[in-house]
Amino acid sequence: MARRGHTLPHSNLTLVVIHGPTADVRSHVAPLRSLKRYRLVCRAQSEAFSERAIRRVGAVLWESSTGLRPNWRLLRALAGGAPIVGYSADLETGASERSRNMGFLSHLAAPLNPVDVAHQIAVSTPGDMATRWQRACAPLTEYLGQVAVFSEMTRRVGASLAPGPVAEAIVDRAAAWLPAPSWSVVATDLVGAPALLASTQLPRGLERPVISFGAKVTRTGRGVGTRDLAGDDGREFAGPSAAAIAMPLQCRGLTIGAVVGVDACIASSRVPELPDSVRNALSLLFEPAALALDNASRMQRTQTLTVTDDLTQLFNSRYLSEVLHREGRRSVRTRRPLSLLFIDLDGFKEFNNTYGHQCGSRALVEAGAVIRNCVRATDVVARFGGDEFSVVLPDTGSGRAMAVADRVRTRLASHRFLASEGFNCRLTASAGVATLPELVPTVDRLLQAADDAMYRVKAQGKDGIQLADAVA
Numbered sequence: 001m002a003r004r005g006h007t008l009p010h011s012n013l014t015l016v017v018i019h020g021p022t023a024d025v026r027s028h029v030a031p032l033r034s035l036k037r038y039r040l041v042c043r044a045q046s047e048a049f050s051e052r053a054i055r056r057v058g059a060v061l062w063e064s065s066t067g068l069r070p071n072w073r074l075l076r077a078l079a080g081g082a083p084i085v086g087y088s089a090d091l092e093t094g095a096s097e098r099s100r101n102m103g104f105l106s107h108l109a110a111p112l113n114p115v116d117v118a119h120q121i122a123v124s125t126p127g128d129m130a131t132r133w134q135r136a137c138a139p140l141t142e143y144l145g146q147v148a149v150f151s152e153m154t155r156r157v158g159a160s161l162a163p164g165p166v167a168e169a170i171v172d173r174a175a176a177w178l179p180a181p182s183w184s185v186v187a188t189d190l191v192g193a194p195a196l197l198a199s200t201q202l203p204r205g206l207e208r209p210v211i212s213f214g215a216k217v218t219r220t221g222r223g224v225g226t227r228d229l230a231g232d233d234g235r236e237f238a239g240p241s242a243a244a245i246a247m248p249l250q251c252r253g254l255t256i257g258a259v260v261g262v263d264a265c266i267a268s269s270r271v272p273e274l275p276d277s278v279r280n281a282l283s284l285l286f287e288p289a290a291l292a293l294d295n296a297s298r299m300q301r302t303q304t305l306t307v308t309d310d311l312t313q314l315f316n317s318r319y320l321s322e323v324l325h326r327e328g329r330r331s332v333r334t335r336r337p338l339s340l341l342f343i344d345l346d347g348f349k350e351f352n353n354t355y356g357h358q359c360g361s362r363a364l365v366e367a368g369a370v371i372r373n374c375v376r377a378t379d380v381v382a383r384f385g386g387d388e389f390s391v392v393l394p395d396t397g398s399g400r401a402m403a404v405a406d407r408v409r410t411r412l413a414s415h416r417f418l419a420s421e422g423f424n425c426r427l428t429a430s431a432g433v434a435t436l437p438e439l440v441p442t443v444d445r446l447l448q449a450a451d452d453a454m455y456r457v458k459a460q461g462k463d464g465i466q467l468a469d470a471v472a
Contacts, residue, residue, distance in 0.1 A: 013058025020066035115143035144281035167198035180261030186214025187257030225272035243268035249290035312368035328443025339401035342450035430457035
């Protein structure tokens with residue numbers, strides 16, 4: 001509850017609370033009654049539109065937990081352009097989703113927190129990003145410094161050990177607390193490039209400028225605002241105008257990413273800025289989030305190293321074995337086919353002797369990329385060893401698997417290897433195909449059957465595909 005004497009932005013406005021027939025509306029609005037110079041009007045849903053009009057409406061809150069959908073035409077007329085927000089006293093996790101399904105873009109929990117209401121008004125009040133941040137700073141300074149807010153952030157970001165869900169939790173909390181309609185988290189991916197880990201309500205066309213803006217904050221370690229992302233630092237991006245503000249994610253003395261707020265399609269009249277009080281509060285609030293994201297990213301990199309081939313960045317033979325047994329069990333359980341391709345580059349020893357081992361290594365990387373581009377995202381491509389590759393094709397019978405194998409063979413044969421080195425090298429491949437349970441009764445026999453089929457291609461002149469013989 002706010003302390004007596006504190007006010008929401010835009011004093012002398014009217015806050016309209018429209019409640020259900022059995023609601024304990026007094027307890028719902030009790031925290032708001034401490035606010036001076038702010039008129040509070042409560043109406044039952046059955047009488048919401050039957051009484052006289054209300055002047056200077058600052059926000060309308062509709063109790064969505066009753067399940068009664070509002071007449072949106074009348075509700076918008078009552079609000080007169082002010083924000084319309086769903087709220088409920090339900091503690092269940094589906095309350096906010098139910099509110100959104102009813103058409104509310106925002107959802108609050110009762111008892112209604114004055115700062116939450118102030119946030120909704122600040123975000124939705126006409127004006128650019130710089131103006132809304134200025135109006136929201138006073139309640140934000142008080143709200144962000146509360147222990148409960150810090151605990152909520154720590155709890156949310158600590159619920160997962162994967163970078164994606166951690167970033168989504170950061171975005172979720174930023175969207176709930178801070179006055180910008182769109183939020184994103186930018187951090188480095190597995191290969192060290194800046195990437196968009198999570199975002200909410202980010203319009204198409206703004207991904208690239210948001211990533212670039214977040215990367216700049218990550219490099220400098222300093223929060224910054226911009227009137228328009230399209231003209232940031234003199235660079236022109238193809239996309240809509242958008243004011244933005246970004247804050248670094250810092251832990252262990254390092255900046256590991258950035259949180260970027262965007263006011264899509266609206267450039268600001270001046271650069272959005274944060275006063276020191278809000279900047280310091282956000283720095284403390286985002287520190288556990290940065291630590292959770294950094295830990296999750298480190299764990300992901302460690303896990304990736306154990307299952308990834310160092311050269312090609314495809315999966316390694318260890319992971320291939322795990323996938324085959326997992327998918328084999330699923331194939332038996334669901335009675336869906338599972339196919340395996342075993343691919344060997346033809347004459348690769350001679351290629352190494354001619355161009356050298358460094359060029360040979362680069363050719364293997366290119367071959368792996370060609371194979372990866374020939375299959376679905378759900379298929380697993382692995383480097384088995386040397387110049388041998390395997391592809392696991394779940395839910396794929398022998399006919400489709402042969403078609404994939406032929407596509408791989410054809411594209412490898414037409415690929416110009418080492419073009420960046422000024423060469424025009426050609427390589428062909430031999431491939432064997434085996435399918436469970438159509439041709440092979442157990443997953444343990446799948447790899448051997450595909451390997452045997454590949455060697456039959458080698459014996460017949462190479463550059464071809466072969467289906468494994470049925471095994472009893």
